[in-house]
Amino acid sequence: MALDSNSADLTNASLGSSFTDVDVVVVGAGFAGMYMLHRLRSLGYTAQVFESGTGVGGTWYWNRYPGARCDVESLEYSYSFDEKLEQEWEWTERYSGQPEILAYANHVADRFELHKDIQFETRVEAAKFDEEEKLWRITTSDERVTTCRFFVMATGCLSSAAMPEIEGIASFNGSLIHTGRWPKEGVDLKGKRVAIIGTGSSGVQAIPVIAKECEQLTVFQRTPQYTIPARNEPLTPERQSDVKSRYRNFREANFSMPQALGSETPKFNDSVYDVSDEERSARFEEAWNRGGTLFMASFNDVLVDETANTYAQDFVRAKISEIVEDPEVAQLLTPEHIIGCKRLVIDTDYFETFNRSNVDLVDVSSDPIVRINETGLATKSSQYDFDVLIFATGFDAMTGSILKVDISGRDGLRIQDKWAAGPRTYLGLTIPGFPNMFTISGPGSPSVLTNMIISIEQHVEWISDCIVSLDDRGAETIEAQVEAENSWVDHVNSKADRTLFPSCNSWYLGANVPGKTRVFMPLLGFPGYVRRCEQVVENDYEGFVIK
Ligand code: N01
Numbered sequence: 001m002a003l004d005s006n007s008a009d010l011t012n013a014s015l016g017s018s019f020t021d022v023d024v025v026v027v028g029a030g031f032a033g034m035y036m037l038h039r040l041r042s043l044g045y046t047a048q049v050f051e052s053g054t055g056v057g058g059t060w061y062w063n064r065y066p067g068a069r070c071d072v073e074s075l076e077y078s079y080s081f082d083e084k085l086e087q088e089w090e091w092t093e094r095y096s097g098q099p100e101i102l103a104y105a106n107h108v109a110d111r112f113e114l115h116k117d118i119q120f121e122t123r124v125e126a127a128k129f130d131e132e133e134k135l136w137r138i139t140t141s142d143e144r145v146t147t148c149r150f151f152v153m154a155t156g157c158l159s160s161a162a163m164p165e166i167e168g169i170a171s172f173n174g175s176l177i178h179t180g181r182w183p184k185e186g187v188d189l190k191g192k193r194v195a196i197i198g199t200g201s202s203g204v205q206a207i208p209v210i211a212k213e214c215e216q217l218t219v220f221q222r223t224p225q226y227t228i229p230a231r232n233e234p235l236t237p238e239r240q241s242d243v244k245s246r247y248r249n250f251r252e253a254n255f256s257m258p259q260a261l262g263s264e265t266p267k268f269n270d271s272v273y274d275v276s277d278e279e280r281s282a283r284f285e286e287a288w289n290r291g292g293t294l295f296m297a298s299f300n301d302v303l304v305d306e307t308a309n310t311y312a313q314d315f316v317r318a319k320i321s322e323i324v325e326d327p328e329v330a331q332l333l334t335p336e337h338i339i340g341c342k343r344l345v346i347d348t349d350y351f352e353t354f355n356r357s358n359v360d361l362v363d364v365s366s367d368p369i370v371r372i373n374e375t376g377l378a379t380k381s382s383q384y385d386f387d388v389l390i391f392a393t394g395f396d397a398m399t400g401s402i403l404k405v406d407i408s409g410r411d412g413l414r415i416q417d418k419w420a421a422g423p424r425t426y427l428g429l430t431i432p433g434f435p436n437m438f439t440i441s442g443p444g445s446p447s448v449l450t451n452m453i454i455s456i457e458q459h460v461e462w463i464s465d466c467i468v469s470l471d472d473r474g475a476e477t478i479e480a481q482v483e484a485e486n487s488w489v490d491h492v493n494s495k496a497d498r499t500l501f502p503s504c505n506s507w508y509l510g511a512n513v514p515g516k517t518r519v520f521m522p523l524l525g526f527p528g529y530v531r532r533c534e535q536v537v538e539n540d541y542e543g544f545v546i547k
Contacts, residue, residue, distance in 0.1 A: 022046040024467070025138045025148040027124045027405070029114075030058015031105065032154035032440040032456045035079065038112045039464045048148070049118040050140055054184075056114065057105035058156050060098055064182040065202060065390075066189075067209035068098035071293055071346050072451050074235060075243045076261050078104065080251045081457055085111065087244055095232045095346075126406040127151055129435060134476045136436065149476075150467055153402055154440045157448050160400025162393050162513055164197070168371040178391045179206060189214040189388060195376065197369070198392030199225045204345045206392060208353040218360045218384055220369065220377075223505075224335040226316050227345040231291025254454065260526040261451040265290070267297040272308040284315040296340045303340050304499050313339045323351040332363045341504040343448075397507040398443045398521045399423050409434035410479070422510070422519035426480035426488045426543055427533060429459060435479040438463045443521040444492050448508070450526045462533050466541070475546045484543025496520035 024040050026033045029051035040047040053061045060068075070077050074091035089104060096104075109115055123141040130137060136151040161180040163169075169176070177187060179202040194214040196203055199221045211217045243250050253263035272280055280299075287295040301308040317334050324330035333354060353359055367379040376385040399419065407415040413433040418424070425431050428445025429438055440459045441447035447455050470478055496502050502509060502520050510516035523529055536542050 020135050020147040020149050022048045022146065022148050024048075024150040024152060025050065025124075025127075025136065025146055026152045026154050028058060028154040028156060028159075028401075029053070029056045029109075029118045029120070030061070030154065030156050030159075031079070031453050032156065032460065033058070033118075033152075034105065034108060034112075034114055035081065035456060035460045036152055036154055036440065036463070037114055037117055039081075039460050040467075041117070043464055043468060045464075045467065047117055048146055049114075049154075050122045050124050050138070051118055051120050052123045052141075054120050055102075055106070056109045056118065057102045059158060060101040060105060062159070062161075062180055062182070063202070064098055064102075064184065064186070065179040065206045065392075066213065067205040067207075067348075068179075068182075068202075069205055069230070069232065069348075070096050070101060071201070071230070072261055073292075074100075075240065075250070076254060076451055077101070077453055079108065079453060079457065080247075083247070086247050091235050091240065093232055093235055095230055124405050127408070127437075129409045129437070131410055134436075149436060151437045152440065152463060153405070153438070153442070155401035155405075157398045157441055157452075158395040160396040160404060161391075162396050162400070163391055164393055165514075166369055166372050166377075168373050171374050172372050172376075172389060173374045174376075174387045174389060176389045176391070178393070179203070180395060187388065191215050192388050193386040194218070194388045194390065195220060195384060195386040196390040196392055197364075198394065199223070200392065200394050201343065201345045202394070203392035204347045204350045206390065207359075208347070208349040210390075211353045211356055211359050214358070214388075216358050216360075216386075218362060218386060219354075220362050220364050221332070222364050223337070223342075224333050225342075225345055225350075226313070226335050226339045227347040227350050228288060228293065228295045228316070229291045230346040230348055231289070232348055251454075254451070255530070256527055258525050258527070259450045260446070260454040262292075262294050262297070265292065265294045265297070267294065269300050271301045271305075272299045272311045273301075280311060281315065284312065288315070288319065291346065293344050293346055296344060303501070306338065306500060306503075309338050309340070309500055320351055323355075325355045329354050329361055332361055337504045338500045341500050341502070342506040343508070394507055394512050396513050396516070397510070398448070399510070399516075400513075402439065402442070407434070407437070409437065420517075422517035423521060424485050424489050426485045427529075427536065428523060429462065429533075430478075430480040430544070432480045432482045432485050435477040438466075443519075444488060444523055446523050446526045446529050449522045449524060455526065458530055458533070462537075465537070469537075469541070470546065473546070477547050478541065479545050481543055481545060488543075492523045493520060495524040499524065 023045040024047040026036045026049045029049050033049050037047050037049050074096040126139040128137045135147050138146045161178045192214050193216045195218045197220045204227050254261050257263050283298050287298045302312045320334050321330045367381050369379055371378050410433050423443035425442050425444040428442040505511035509518045
């Protein structure tokens with residue numbers, strides 16, 4: 001363990017390990033990388049963070065598209081590890097917008113002086129484990145190699161933008177932008193003809209805001225979306241000070257929830273079949289009026305029983321036909337799949353936007369896009385011309401950013417080969433064959449099915465405690481065992497298989513990326529997961545080999 005950044009040699013020597021530049025290299029300066037750095041430094045370790053962007057914030061640094069907003073409430077979507085930080089930061093809305101969350105990330109970086117150990121505009125290209133020296137060599141885009149004892153991928157779950165391969169993409173003469181790589185300087189859409197491909201969370205958030213700004217908006221939709229009103233509103237000073245007066249209890253209550261959020265939102269433990277038709281509709285109506293993703297918690301079987309799910313589907317479908325004035329447009333906007341198996345979206349005026357005279361909807365499932373050309377794009381039947389083309393086409397989720405780095409572990413095992421048939425981890429934290437390497441919110445962890453910041457904190461604390469434990473016992477390496485990985489993968493799958501989650505083409509399954517193996521990647525249930533991580537430690541790092 002290092003005492004300060006100048007004592008790495010003393011540190012490494014005193015531990016009996018080889019000399020390394022730093023104790024830990026962390027990839028990414030989003031909320032995961034920032035807290036990992038802070039926590040390691042407070043424990044006396046040296047760490048170097050590499051970040052490809054010019055600033056901190058990760059997802060909230062890159063996703064600057066109009067309307068970008070969190071779907072977890074602000075008082076919950078914030079770090080819980082520091083009481084003073086929790087008290088001093090003032091949120092202004094029920095759900096924070098991207099600028100406010102990015103300002104919060106910058107505030108945290110300034111407050112804990114994180115910048116000095118983050119090298120920006122630097123991409124990690126390769127990481128190689130040296131078995132003899134028991135260290136990792138990290139190669140970065142500035143052609144430098146940094147050695148470290150531990151290597152942490154804090155690259156985020158939704159950070160590798162997915163661009164569909166459409167013929168002629170390079171020939172477009174206008175501006176072409178992905179929502180997940182929105183230019184820092186902004187994009188002036190005033191008076192422009194804008195097209196947007198994709199109606200997932202990003203598209204649903206961007207469409208109403210862009211429609212108000214541009215001259216004409218054409219939405220190219222492949223799959224209609226279930227979306228619930230967010231009911232975003234200013235956060236009252238009373239609500240904020242109430243939560244702050246009992247923040248610890250508020251957090252604890254959220255930690256015990258399946259998604260690590262929403263302890264104060266009404267939830268119900270009865271089935272759709274236990275109530276009358278009137279009660280059922282009233283329950284859904286209340287959830288619709290309250291807003292937010294916990295619409296799915298209106299009954300205990302909406303996400304596990306296909307027939308129960310149809311009641312929720314029908315409710316939202318009826319809302320769409322009430323809101324959208326043109327019946328043909330309403331029909332096109334009406335989803336048919338299981339509600340919730342693709343991530344449920346929350347919106348502000350999404351369906352209402354299709355009543356505007358400057359918004360057109362094109363169904364590309366019946367009339368597919370065939371090519372992009374100089375002036376716009378051609379579907380099988382028509383040509384559409386525009387000035388700006390926005391891709392709201394999502395991400396190569398959970399594995400994309402990990403697989404972009406050429407990582408090789410013991411015996412030269414490459415992560416790309418290890419995961420050729422889909423990602424496999426132990427606890428979503430570690431991978432057999434890759435000693436002393438950790439993933440924060442990796443595949444097989446609750447991550448995207450929870451309040452991400454809280455999941456991140458739990459991972460960071462587990463990883464740093466693990467490093468301390470290794471040093472306390474004078475060990476050099478920790479590596480997950482294949483048997484532990486196998487049973488963990490089975491556990492993740494069996495949890496998902498008890499629900500309707502695997503039943504449609506979602507990014508949870510990798511189904512949005514052509515050629516990606518279909519594996520349900522996140523684990524359901526935060527509290528059970530935390531207990532399991534604690535048990536692993538109590539059982540002296542069960543499932544790991546420590547040397
Ligand atoms: O991406 P998505 P996203 N031609 O993959 C369509 C988080 N997030 O960026 O469904 C035509 O959900 C695709 O169509 P289909 C959140 O976890 C959170 O919107 O594959 N269309 C789909 O409509 C979210 O779930 C927040 O048929 C094509 C869309 O593009 C996750 O990020 C905000 C196409 C992609 O939807 C990802 O959301 C934003 C093609 N070739 C994001 N390829 C909040 O906190 C893809 N599509 C609220």
